Amino acid sequence: xxxxxxxxxxxxxxxxxxxxxxxxxxxxxxxxxxxxxxxxxxxxxxxxxxxxxxxxxxxxxxxxxxxxxxxxxxxxxxxxxxxxxxxxxxxxxxxxxxxxxxxxxxxxxxxxxxxxxxxxxxxxxxxxxxxxxxxxxxxxxxxxxxxxxxxxxxxxxxxxxxxxx
Amino acid sequence: xxxxxxxxxxxxxxxxxxxxxxxxxxxxxxxxxxxxxxxxxxxxxxxxxxxxxxxxxxxxxxxxxxxxxxxxxxxxxxxxxxxxxxxxxxxxxxxxxxxxxxxxxxxxxxxxxxxxxxxxxxxxxxxxxxxxxxxxxxxxxxxxxxxxxxxxxxxxxxxxxxxxxxxxxxxxxxxxxxxxxxxxxxxxxxxxxxxxxxxxxxxxxxxxxxxxxxxxxxxxxxxxxxxxxxxxxxxxxxxxxxxxxxxxxxxxxxxxxxxxxxxxxxxxxxxxxxxxxxxxxxxxxxxxxxxxxxxxxxxxxxxxxxxxxxxxxxxxxxxxxxxxxxxxxxxxxxxxxxxxxxxxxxxxxxxxxxxxxxxxxxxxxxxxxxxxxxxxxxxxxxxxxxxxxxxxxxxxxxxxxxxxxxxxxxxxxxxxxxxxxxxxxxxxxxxxxxxxxxxxxxxxxxxxxxxxxxxxxxxxxxxxxxxxxxxxxxxxxxxxxxxxxxxxxxxxxxxxxxxxxxxxxxxxxxxxxxxxxxxxxxxxxxxxxxxxxxxxxxxxxxxxxxxxxxxxxxxxxxxxxxxxxxxxxxxxxxxxxxxxxxxxxxxxxxxxxxxxxxxxxxxxxxxxx
Numbered sequence: 001x002x003x004x005x006x007x008x009x010x011x012x013x014x015x016x017x018x019x020x021x022x023x024x025x026x027x028x029x030x031x032x033x034x035x036x037x038x039x040x041x042x043x044x045x046x047x048x049x050x051x052x053x054x055x056x057x058x059x060x061x062x063x064x065x066x067x068x069x070x071x072x073x074x075x076x077x078x079x080x081x082x083x084x085x086x087x088x089x090x091x092x093x094x095x096x097x098x099x100x101x102x103x104x105x106x107x108x109x110x111x112x113x114x115x116x117x118x119x120x121x122x123x124x125x126x127x128x129x130x131x132x133x134x135x136x137x138x139x140x141x142x143x144x145x146x147x148x149x150x151x152x153x154x155x156x157x158x159x160x161x162x163x164x165x
Numbered sequence: 166x167x168x169x170x171x172x173x174x175x176x177x178x179x180x181x182x183x184x185x186x187x188x189x190x191x192x193x194x195x196x197x198x199x200x201x202x203x204x205x206x207x208x209x210x211x212x213x214x215x216x217x218x219x220x221x222x223x224x225x226x227x228x229x230x231x232x233x234x235x236x237x238x239x240x241x242x243x244x245x246x247x248x249x250x251x252x253x254x255x256x257x258x259x260x261x262x263x264x265x266x267x268x269x270x271x272x273x274x275x276x277x278x279x280x281x282x283x284x285x286x287x288x289x290x291x292x293x294x295x296x297x298x299x300x301x302x303x304x305x306x307x308x309x310x311x312x313x314x315x316x317x318x319x320x321x322x323x324x325x326x327x328x329x330x331x332x333x334x335x336x337x338x339x340x341x342x343x344x345x346x347x348x349x350x351x352x353x354x355x356x357x358x359x360x361x362x363x364x365x366x367x368x369x370x371x372x373x374x375x376x377x378x379x380x381x382x383x384x385x386x387x388x389x390x391x392x393x394x395x396x397x398x399x400x401x402x403x404x405x406x407x408x409x410x411x412x413x414x415x416x417x418x419x420x421x422x423x424x425x426x427x428x429x430x431x432x433x434x435x436x437x438x439x440x441x442x443x444x445x446x447x448x449x450x451x452x453x454x455x456x457x458x459x460x461x462x463x464x465x466x467x468x469x470x471x472x473x474x475x476x477x478x479x480x481x482x483x484x485x486x487x488x489x490x491x492x493x494x495x496x497x498x499x500x501x502x503x504x505x506x507x508x509x510x511x512x513x514x515x516x517x518x519x520x521x522x523x524x525x526x527x528x529x530x531x532x533x534x535x536x537x538x539x540x541x542x543x544x545x546x547x548x549x550x551x552x553x554x555x556x557x558x559x560x561x562x563x564x565x566x567x568x569x570x571x572x573x574x575x576x577x578x579x580x581x582x583x584x585x586x587x588x589x590x591x592x593x594x595x596x597x598x599x600x601x602x603x604x605x606x607x608x609x610x611x612x613x614x615x616x617x618x619x620x621x622x623x624x625x626x627x628x629x630x631x632x633x634x635x636x637x638x639x640x641x642x643x644x645x646x647x648x649x650x651x652x653x654x655x656x657x658x659x660x661x662x663x664x665x666x667x668x669x670x671x672x673x674x675x676x677x678x679x680x681x682x683x684x685x686x687x688x689x690x691x692x693x694x695x696x697x698x699x700x701x702x703x704x705x706x707x708x709x710x711x712x713x714x715x716x717x718x719x720x721x722x723x724x725x726x727x728x729x730x731x732x733x734x735x736x737x738x739x740x741x742x743x744x745x746x747x748x749x750x751x752x753x754x755x756x757x758x759x760x761x762x763x764x765x766x767x768x769x770x771x772x773x774x
Contacts, residue, residue: 010514023170023337033170034303035337038279046516059411060303060336063487076514116748 001031002055003134004062008081009073011046014120017147018071019050021124024143025135026054036060049081054134069132073106073120075099090132094123102130109162117152118159125163137164171203171340173304173333177271178203179340180311181241185348186269188216188233190226192597193626194245195280196334197273201243202627205639212347219629219638222562222597223248227255227270234264235361236352239315243271246287251562251598253290259324260294261371262363266350267318269311270296270326273334276457277484280331282544282561284482286459291326292435295379298326300406300434300456304338310432321378330457332408383436390441395427401451402427403497404462406434409455412487416494426498431456437465453478453497457485472497518549520733521705521751523696524589524618527665528555529729529759531587531616534675538585539572541565543599545591546625547618553730556589563598565590570602570611577612585679586613592648593623593631600651607656607689612682614675615657615691617648620698628700652691659690666696668758699751710752711767713745718764729759 005022009015019035026033036051051062062084070085072078075095085091091101096108106122113122121144128137140160148156171179178200181189191201201217208215216233220226223244230242242252249256249272256270272290275281291298299314301307307329314325359367382388390404394417403426405413410430417423427449431437434456445452446468454463454473460481463473472478479485479493495503518525528550531540542548542556543565550556558568569588576583590599595617603615623629630636635645652660659681661674671694678690697704713733721741725734733750736743745765754767 011516020170020337027168027170027339033337033339036332037172037335037337047514057415058303059408059415059487060332060338061408061412061487063416063491 001029001134002057003053003069004067005052005054005069005071005133006049006062006067006081006084007052007071007073008047008049008077009120010077011048013073014117015048015050015073018120018124019052021140021143021147022052022054022133022135024147025139026052028139028143029135031055031134032057034058034060047077047080049077049084069127071123071127072101073123075103090130092123092127092130092132094119102126102132104163106163110159113155113158113162115155118155118162121156121159122163125160127163129164167342168339169342170337171304171308172199172335172337173301173307173329174199174273174335175203175206176304176308176338176340177243177311177327177329179207179342180308181269182207182211182215183308183343183345184267184269184312184315185211185213185239185346186215186241186315187213187238188230188240189243190218190220190229190241191243192220192223192226192248193593193623193629194248195626196275196331197243197245197248197271198626198629199334200271200273201638207345208639211345213349217638221632223252224255227252227259230268231255231259231264234266234268236266236354237350238266238352239319239348240264240266241269241271244273245281246272246274246285247281247283247561248272249287249290256290256296256324257294260296261368261375262360263322263375264318264324265322265355267315268324269314269318270324271311272326272328274328274330274458276330282559284458286457286461287326287328288434288461289459291328292461292465295375296324296326296435297379297382297433298328298435299432301327301329301333302407302411302430303333304336305340307333308340317382321382323375323378328407330408336408379436382433383439385438386440388433389438390429390431393428393430394423395425397427399425399427400449401453401497402429402445402449403453403455403494404429404431404445404466405455406431406462407457409457409485409490412485412490413455413494416487416491420494420500422498422500431462434461435465437462442466451497453493455479455485455490455493458482515552516549517552517730517732518546519699520731520749521699521753521755522546523620523665523694523699524550525729525731526668526696526753526755527589527616527618527671527694528553529755530665530668530671530675531555531589532728534672535585535587535679538587540587540589541568541572542589543591543594545594545618545623547589547591550589553728562594563590563602566599566602566606566615569613569615570606570609573611573613585682587675588613588615589618590615591624592617592619592621592633593629595648596631596633596646600655603652603655603657603689611689612687613689614678614682615689617652617691617693619648619693619695621704622698622701624698624700628698648693652693657689657691658686659688660693661691662693662695664696665694666753666755668755699753705751708753710770711754712770713750713752713754713756713765713767715743715745716764716766718762719743719760720762720764722761724761725756725759725765729756731756
């Protein structure tokens with residue numbers, strides 16, 4: 001099993017949390033995991049991207065055109081980070097607009113659930129449902145329960161389930 | 166033994182605890198901040214108590230760790246690369262005097278840079294100081310190298326640096342956790358004035374001893390860089406270290422060249438192994454060195470034909486991204502294809518102060534009160550005030566106060582109508598390096614307004630406490646030190662404190678401060694802008710929350726966006742009007758004062774979040 005995933009969004013959208021969930025899911029499945037993140041100055045609402053590599057890799061970074069999957073928390077980032085995804089790779093996008101990708105209005109779904117904070121989890125659920133990721137829903141559910149802050153477990157799980165539908 | 170996903174910095178913190186370190190000090194700075202936080206998390210696993218502190222700056226942190234090491238106990242200090250500039254004084258001398266208990270100096274470099282003011286290479290700095298340096302390529306290796314660094318440090322009684330880069334610090338990886346070592350040493354400081362006091366007469370002998378130590382380490386067989394790929398019989402080779410090595414390896418693997426290309430991995434870039442230097446120079450016709458960010462390995466090879474940064478086969482600035490390395494490798498190995506022109510990372514959203522950030526209110530008041538003012542500032546979230554004209558200079562920690570003094574002297578020498586100079590500095594930065602500058606400015610008769618942006622935290626690096634917050638790194642109370650006390654003790658005769666959310670009151674203090682500066686007996690006037698960082702959840706929930714809307718009066722002039730730059734004020738291209746993004750607005754209500762037409766309206770709500 002080898003998969004390279006980029007997660008693209010803006011600071012505050014929960015890019016890092018999704019990164020950590022995917023890393024933990026890889027560990028749970030007994031795979032080697034390497035991820036890379038953006039911190040500091042760039043995070044204050046700026047554009048951020050993180051990389052997840054599951055399987056036998058040495059570098060934490062994904063080269064342009066090498067990612068198997070791109071998770072986009074905002075469609076505005078497709079022109080910016082879209083080139084990371086290989087031509088036949090999957091683009092999973094939080095968007096209200098149709099396009100050449102698998103789109104879901106994750107923000108709207110999250111809002112219905114009562115908090116925009118769940119947007120990232122809705123998108124993650126959607127990606128799992130599309131079969132785009134190395135891991136299945138069972139593993140991901142376990143990891144969400146393990147990694148979420150106590151007050152957030154319920155919201156995160158509901159967000160994830162919503163994305164699965 | 167369990168495996169856990171750890172960030173590089175967490176792995177380093179874990180490594181320090183596993184190595185039986187008894188004191189760890191640091192000052193927060195991206196990309197190094199999480200090292201100390203991780204040590205706090207893992208200290209519970211240690212068999213002996215570990216003293217862990219956020220020191221007020223890197224020089225202090227270094228000296229605290231040195232003192233602990235003098236007693237024979239293992240010690241560590243962590244910082245970002247520019248932190249080493251601050252700590253350079255004790256760092257340089259500690260090479261000569263050496264240490265007793267192992268001292269590991271973790272210095273995190275930021276090639277690029279992503280979140281720093283320089284692109285400097287701390288391995289170069291280590292070479293300058295004659296201190297050995299390890300260069301890890303991933304989190305698991307970073308942890309392992311911490312252990313090796315302690316062994317080397319104690320064997321040769323010399324500080325040893327571990328230099329991760331941003332990509333290692335902020336990578337995550339499954340890392341094996343081992344039991345922390347049980348090292349039972351009681352503090353024993355052996356007096357030795359010829360060493361610990363080392364006046365100039367003792368330095369030549371210490372210098373010679375240091376040189377001998379470095380020569381000996383350069384001869385250690387166990388540190389001969391390993392050949393990771395190839396047969397060892399090729400005419401050309403690649404030498405690499407750190408995360409650049411990881412990228413080189415993976416790209417060679419993708420190009421199916423691992424079998425035919427000799428790739429060497431250097432764990433200890435300084436001092437570079439003597440036998441290795443000889444073997445490379447005699448064994449290969451073409452040599453490529455790929456390292457970040459300066460030619461540290463390259464220059465020690467002392468071979469003018471080396472392809473690398475000196476001959477610009479490798480770009481001599483910026484981060485060696487995997488795309489850059491791929492192009493370098495294809496050229497060196499004559500492998501065509503792949504590297505089409507780099508796709509430009511189009512646009513992206515620039516970072517800005519958070520919605521509701523109290524710094525924005527302070528900058529707005531300063532800018533409107535002194536439209537012709539000069540605004541030296543400093544390092545922290547508030548540097549983002551540059552987005553809307555609130556920040557005219559940013560240099561290095563604490564520089565703004567002394568630069569403000571210099572700007573004053575320059576203008577005042579030309580006549581009495583000098584511009585108002587308003588210096589802004591964060592609370593943590595003030596503790597770090599602002600105090601000497603303030604004493605100096607007061608004493609030498611400078612006249613400017615110093616606004617200390619006190620948000621009760623070190624916000625940019627992840628909200629670490631300051632001495633005024635009163636909590637130490639592990640959450641236990643320390644002896645609180647107040648900024649206002651320090652300001653008064655510095656000789657400042659004008660001091661006011663005000664919440665910048667209250668624009669009217671804050672503005673009137675600024676005007677009063679300016680009058681003081683310009684009065685006969687004037688000098689430095691200090692206004693403390695006090696409002697907690699709204700990233701602090703409790704603080705956010707405890708402040709009133711208003712509903713902010715933009716009425717039809719809005720003409721789309723965008724004065725609010727240009728002068729206030731709140732991410733919640735958004736210009737709608739379709740209606741050509743501004744609207745409030747209710748998802749990101751925290752309802753501080755400050756922007757009401759910003760619209761020249763009064764089109765931003767603030768309504769009371771129940772106050773709940």
